[in-house]
Amino acid sequence: MIFFELFYTFFIIGLFGFGGGYGMLSLIQTETVVHHQWLSSAEFTNIVAISQMTPGPIGINAATYCGYTAAHNAGFSTWMAMLGSTTATFALVLPSLILMILISKMFMKYMNVPIVQNIFAGLRPAVVGMLAAAALLLMTQENFSSPITNPWQFGISLFLFVITFVGTKYMKINPIRMIGYAAVAGILLLY
Known part of the structure; x- marks a missing residue:
């Protein structure tokens, strides 16, 4: 069922979406447009524009709109599409919530350890790459x-x-x- 797929897909995006919402956009587009084909490229572009204009984090806004649109495009009613919206949003936020609860005390204790500093130094270029990928993915014929x-x-x-x-x-x-x-x-x- 699409709701389980939405939950799994957005949970994985939330788990590996380093760099915040803009870093997640390329992952969201790949999963929703290319892999699952829940949305068209034009629908995703519109979702990104709406997500940027509405208050709140862009990744969460995009997940909310993608979940709704995916369920709506699958033929579900408005109420069930709202369940798709809620499912995608909750699944995107859940990994961050779990990870922050688990590591908050550990990080304060070990933040000055060289291994931890090296891990974050290694993540910085990956975050920049994901942000660049998000920018390049939006340079489409629908936009330009x-x-x-x-x-x-x-x-x-x-x-x-x-x-x-x-x-x-x-x-x-x-x-x-x-x-x-x-x-x-x-x-x-x-x-």
């Missing part, structure tokens, strides 16, 4: 169009991407303002 299909939209998308990157990274413009500016520019330039 293509130079062949719609050159104007592709050019505007690249322009907005570069301007937003420069604005937030180098000019230190508040990311919330940049989202608003990009939305206004997208409305004016693409419609």
